[in-house]
Amino acid sequence: MSQTNVWWIRRDVRIHDNEALDSARQHADQLIPLFIIEPNLMDNAAPKRKAFLLQALSDLNRQLKALGSQLVVRQGPALHAFQKITDECEADAIFAHEDFTPFARQRDQAIANVFDLRLFPGVVLRHPKDVLKGDGDPYTVYTPYKNKWHEKPLPTPADCLPAPKTLPPLPVKIESDRLPESEPVPGFMGTAKEAQQRLTEFAKHNIRQYQSLRNRLDLNGTSRLSPYLRFGLISAREAFGNAQIASLQAREDKPRHEIRTWINELVWRDFFTTILYHFPFVVNAPFREDYQHIQWRQSAEDLQAWQQGQTGYPVVDACMRQLSHTGWMHNRGRMIVASFLVKDLLINWQSGEDWFMKNLIDGDPAANNGGWQWSAGTGTDAAPYFRIFNPVIQSHKFDPDGAFIAQWVPELSALPTAYRHEPWKLSKKEAEKYAFKLGTDYPHRIVDHAFARQRTLDAYKTARETTSET
Ligand SMILES: Cc1cc2nc3c(=O)[nH]c(=O)nc-3n(C[C@H](O)[C@H](O)[C@H](O)COP(=O)(O)OP(=O)(O)OC[C@H]3O[C@@H](n4cnc5c(N)ncnc54)[C@H](O)[C@@H]3O)c2cc1C
Numbered sequence: 001m002s003q004t005n006v007w008w009i010r011r012d013v014r015i016h017d018n019e020a021l022d023s024a025r026q027h028a029d030q031l032i033p034l035f036i037i038e039p040n041l042m043d044n045a046a047p048k049r050k051a052f053l054l055q056a057l058s059d060l061n062r063q064l065k066a067l068g069s070q071l072v073v074r075q076g077p078a079l080h081a082f083q084k085i086t087d088e089c090e091a092d093a094i095f096a097h098e099d100f101t102p103f104a105r106q107r108d109q110a111i112a113n114v115f116d117l118r119l120f121p122g123v124v125l126r127h128p129k130d131v132l133k134g135d136g137d138p139y140t141v142y143t144p145y146k147n148k149w150h151e152k153p154l155p156t157p158a159d160c161l162p163a164p165k166t167l168p169p170l171p172v173k174i175e176s177d178r179l180p181e182s183e184p185v186p187g188f189m190g191t192a193k194e195a196q197q198r199l200t201e202f203a204k205h206n207i208r209q210y211q212s213l214r215n216r217l218d219l220n221g222t223s224r225l226s227p228y229l230r231f232g233l234i235s236a237r238e239a240f241g242n243a244q245i246a247s248l249q250a251r252e253d254k255p256r257h258e259i260r261t262w263i264n265e266l267v268w269r270d271f272f273t274t275i276l277y278h279f280p281f282v283v284n285a286p287f288r289e290d291y292q293h294i295q296w297r298q299s300a301e302d303l304q305a306w307q308q309g310q311t312g313y314p315v316v317d318a319c320m321r322q323l324s325h326t327g328w329m330h331n332r333g334r335m336i337v338a339s340f341l342v343k344d345l346l347i348n349w350q351s352g353e354d355w356f357m358k359n360l361i362d363g364d365p366a367a368n369n370g371g372w373q374w375s376a377g378t379g380t381d382a383a384p385y386f387r388i389f390n391p392v393i394q395s396h397k398f399d400p401d402g403a404f405i406a407q408w409v410p411e412l413s414a415l416p417t418a419y420r421h422e423p424w425k426l427s428k429k430e431a432e433k434y435a436f437k438l439g440t441d442y443p444h445r446i447v448d449h450a451f452a453r454q455r456t457l458d459a460y461k462t463a464r465e466t467t468s469e470t
Contacts, residue, residue, distance in 0.1 A: 025167055160241055210259065312424075
């Protein structure tokens with residue numbers, strides 16, 4: 001009897017190192033590479049994230065055609081799409097990579113109740129159930145999680161699966177919807193070629209200085225692979241494998257140490273996925289119960305100033321404008337603006353999480369929630385409540401020449417470096433010299449940091465006291 005399998009593409013937009021595709025094709029006479037446009041996900045996605053994914057799918061389709069196949073696109077919800085497909089051509093089994101968000105798990109359960117759904121590991125390096133404490137509980141603190149993560153056998157570059165040379169044909173009768181049109185996102189070409197080049201380049205050069213450069217806002221010291229990992233244009237395993245090779249090739253301890261720090265970012269990625277898997281309530285609530293009663297400020301005006309990069313704090317504004325223009329923000333920037341929203345403006349971290357998901361090209365529920373809860377001090381492994389970033393110190397430290405500020409806040413670019421960080425310090429005479437008018441050319445600070453710091457410490461203290469009384 002002829003076997004028809006579906007390769008259900010979700011976060012694995014690639015043909016190489018793809019266990020779901022590899023298993024689906026092996027015993028299939030006919031194969032359907034399927035992407036389902038889930039209205040629930042696509043309608044709410046950041047425009048740049050959506051455009052990146054659509055470009056990646058279009059590029060995947062080109063690769064599939066070269067192997068004698070083709071991408072099949074259908075409208076969701078998934079259950080409905082599969083019912084239609086099985087009516088049309090009697091698909092026998094569905095192969096996909098396991099995803100761990102509450103939405104994905106619920107969706108997959110509903111599909112598995114009706115169809116033969118086979119899930120494979122591969123979105124993360126270690127399955128959320130693979131790194132547990134001795135008593136079987138999940139870790140809630142990163143460092144012991146990381147130590148255990150490293151103790152277990154690691155994949156090697158040889159474990160990566162090659163791309164298939166041919167694919168089984170599509171069933172004759174199957175049709176595809178059109179993939180929606182999209183424009184490429186500047187700076188982030190959604191193609192397999194770009195993904196490979198980026199990884200290879202990074203593994204050859206910058207990874208060897210990652211630990212030293214990763215916090216500099218003005219340098220290209222990080223990999224910028226996040227959207228490629230988000231949608232699986234590269235696999236986590238091959239990213240890890242490239243880092244391993246770089247480490248083996250390094251002759252000294254220093255570059256090896258720098259590379260290890262980058263590998264540990266992949267471990268953070270696994271860690272936050274693990275947290276979301278075991279504690280799915282974090283999508284709607286703080287992980288730490290003692291912070292559920294924080295009295296957040298409601299200020300649409302302040303929230304908007306933050307979103308638009310008009311807070312009067314140059315480094316915060318530069319980062320927020322980088323996000324609006326490119327869809328990406330440096331990790332140090334994410335920490336600075338998150339701390340500012342939550343601890344200077346005392347606005348609920350969930351408003352920031354939401355804005356990031358609406359704008360980030362790499363927006364990922366687990367990493368984003370983890371990053372916000374960490375910054376707010378409400379998360380599993382969070383920055384303590386009293387660690388409140390001073391945006392001016394952060395600015396001097398991580399953009400020492402003010403070059404990053406000059407790039408994204410051009411109204412400050414003509415000022416000498418020190419004033420780019422703190423334009424309010426210009427004397428009247430100096431302001432005249434640079435023809436700069438605070439309040440006209442660039443906004444006054446919307447909040448005084450020292451005042452805001454104390455306000456936040458008080459609010460967090462009250463929240464803890466309220467919890468202990470209830
Ligand atoms: C408030 C906040 C929100 C964030 N939201 C997201 C998000 O939606 N999506 C996202 O991928 N990352 C998120 N991060 C993590 C991090 O900022 C980005 O992964 C990183 O900036 C991406 O740039 P890169 O690819 O150059 O990273 P690199 O420094 O080169 O790191 C390599 C890869 O490791 C992973 N990674 C790195 N740091 C983290 C981290 N702290 N947590 C989880 N994974 C990490 C990413 O996949 C990244 O591409 C967030 C961090 C914060 C503080």
